[in-house]
Amino acid sequence: MPRPSQRDRIVDAYVDHVVSEGPETVTLDAVAARAGVSKGGLLYHFGSKEALLAGMLERVRALTDADIATARAGAAAGTESVAHYYLRTSAADPERDSDVFRAMVAVLKVAATEEAAAATARASMSAWLEVLVEETGDELTADLIAALGDGIYLRAIAGERSTxxxxDWPATLARLGVPVPATAPVTAPSEQSR
Structure with a gap:
């Protein structure tokens, strides 16, 4: 796997700082130190905290698109429905999380004070809802799956590992009337994360 670019390392450091220290403590100096770059190196890529936020939001949009593509690929292969993927990957273990999980946690933390972050979070949720509607053919069922996944996701952020x-994902989906392929994983709440 290729080494991340300096720009990617800076965005990663920004995400890590927001997740671990909170958005109110972000400074360009703190992010540069965490990324292992000079402040000048950070400023070459991101001229301000606003530009750094924009870089993170761009990353979240790209990660969301890639995550949806992975879910669609599994559904196309017949291994796992999009609904199953959405719920299963919502149950992330914050200690062994993915880039998607960390970036979304950071966006949700920043969304309280930054409308651009709130809009990005809403756009991500809307994109998932659209795919779920596409799969289920029913807006209410899709919205129930999305709301359930979001609740599971918030529980994971709070550290609740299993409920x-x-x-038993097939049993959960059956309650919603969603068919589950025979090859779909039954459990594994911390294997992957949305």
Whole structure:
């Protein structure tokens, strides 16, 4: 795997700082130090904190698109429905999380004070809802799956690793009337994360 570019390392450092220290403590100096670059190196890529935020939001949009593509590929292969993928990957273990999970946690933390972050979070949720509607053919069922996944996701952020919902994905989806391929994983709440 190729080494991340300096720009990517800076965005990663920004995400890590927001997740671990909170958005109110972000300074260009702190992000540069965390990324292992000079402040001048950071400013070459991101001329301000606003530009750094824009870089993170761009990353979230790209990660969301890639995550949806992965879900669609699994559905096309018949291994896992999009709904199953959405719910399963919502149950992330914050200690072993993915880039998508960390970036979304950072966006949700920043969304309280930055409308651009809130808009990006809403756009990500809307993109998932659209794919779920496409799969289920029913807006209400899709919205129920999205809301359930969002609740599971928030529980994961808070550190709740397992619930009756996450122990048996086929049973959970059956309650919603969503068919599950025979090859779909039954459990694995911390294997991957949305």
């Amino acid at each position: 009756p919902l996450t122990r």
